[in-house]
Amino acid sequence: MILIGMFDSPFVRRVAISMRLLGFDFEHRNWSVGKDQDDIRRYNPLGRVPTLVLDDGEALIESSAILDYLDECAGPERALLPLRGAERRRALRLMALATGAADKGVVQLYESAFRPAEKRHEPWLARCRGQMHDGLRELDRCAAALGNRDGWLGERLTQVEVTVTCATTFLHEALQLDSGQYPALMRQVSRCEALPAFRAFHQPFFVPRSG
Numbered sequence: 001m002i003l004i005g006m007f008d009s010p011f012v013r014r015v016a017i018s019m020r021l022l023g024f025d026f027e028h029r030n031w032s033v034g035k036d037q038d039d040i041r042r043y044n045p046l047g048r049v050p051t052l053v054l055d056d057g058e059a060l061i062e063s064s065a066i067l068d069y070l071d072e073c074a075g076p077e078r079a080l081l082p083l084r085g086a087e088r089r090r091a092l093r094l095m096a097l098a099t100g101a102a103d104k105g106v107v108q109l110y111e112s113a114f115r116p117a118e119k120r121h122e123p124w125l126a127r128c129r130g131q132m133h134d135g136l137r138e139l140d141r142c143a144a145a146l147g148n149r150d151g152w153l154g155e156r157l158t159q160v161e162v163t164v165t166c167a168t169t170f171l172h173e174a175l176q177l178d179s180g181q182y183p184a185l186m187r188q189v190s191r192c193e194a195l196p197a198f199r200a201f202h203q204p205f206f207v208p209r210s211g
Contacts, residue, residue, distance in 0.1 A: 001026045004040060005033075005049025007203035010102050010170035011063040012050040014162050016201040018067055021157065022074045026052075067159060080159040087153055094142060094152060094160045098167035101135030104128040105171045109205070132171065136182050139164060144184035150191060157192075165192040174205035 003019070003026045005012035019026055031039055037047045043059045044051040052060045052069070060066045071079035082088040107128045111120050146152065152160040168189045172179055179186050192198050 001055060002029055002053040003027070004029045004031055004043060004051040004053065006030055007201045008170075008205040009049055010163075010166040011099075013170075013201050013203075014159075014166040015050045015052065015063055015066050015070075017162050017166065017197050018070055018080055018159065020197040020200060021080065021162070022070055022078060024070065024073070071159075080157070080162065082153065082158070091153060091158060091160050094139065095163045097135045097139050098164040101132045101139075102167040102170055104132035104135070105175055108132070109174055136168070136171070136177075136185065139168070140182035140185040143182075143188050146184075146188070152188070157195075161188070161192050165189045165198060169193060169202075170205055 001019075001024065003012070003016060005015075007013045007016060007030075016026075016028070029039075031049070033040065033047060033049055040049065040051065041047045043053055044061045046061065048061065050063050050066060052066045054060070060069055067081065071081055074080075076083055082091055108125060111125055142152075152158065152164070164185075165188075168182075168185060171177055172186075193202070
């Protein structure tokens with residue numbers, strides 16, 4: 001399998017970490033959605049990452065679809081996302097908070113990188129910042145409710161740990177957020193970032209700032 005995309009994307013990174021945790025080998029194409037757009041579009045007409053090219057040439061083109069495929073291949077006993085019931089609903093909610101916050105962070109980064117300061121729509125950016133922080137605040141509240149437990153759903157590492165960690169680390173590094181603002185969340189994230197699978201696929205996000 002071939003994984004396309006740079007590990008500074010939390011969406012590419014969560015796929016790579018999941019593949020490592022599930023024991024899937026892959027070839028990595030470190031392609032940027034900017035300078036490598038034509039190469040990416042050969043596999044994904046949207047020109048987006050992550051894209052996972054299967055051994056038979058089929059291309060999966062969105063991280064949630066890729067993760068669903070990986071869990072299916074791994075089987076129900078090893079799948080990172082619970083299969084059904086209240087535990088699955090809780091997992092999906094936590095993951096939606098994390099990916100939603102990450103999406104709002106990406107919007108802010110693109111505005112800063114590609115739009116001159118005088119043309120930015122500040123009320124809209126303020127709304128995106130607010131949505132991002134509201135998502136992180138709710139994750140912090142949920143993390144605090146765990147008490148001394150290590151996992152979001154239990155002792156076993158799940159897709160919640162992977163997705164929440166990738167999104168939170170991305171936002172703190174790319175937007176230089178205050179790590180002390182969400183202490184319970186950051187305790188969970190720091191625990192995961194110390195694990196080998198997470199350390200193996202860590203690339204801090206960098207974006208040039210426009211004037």
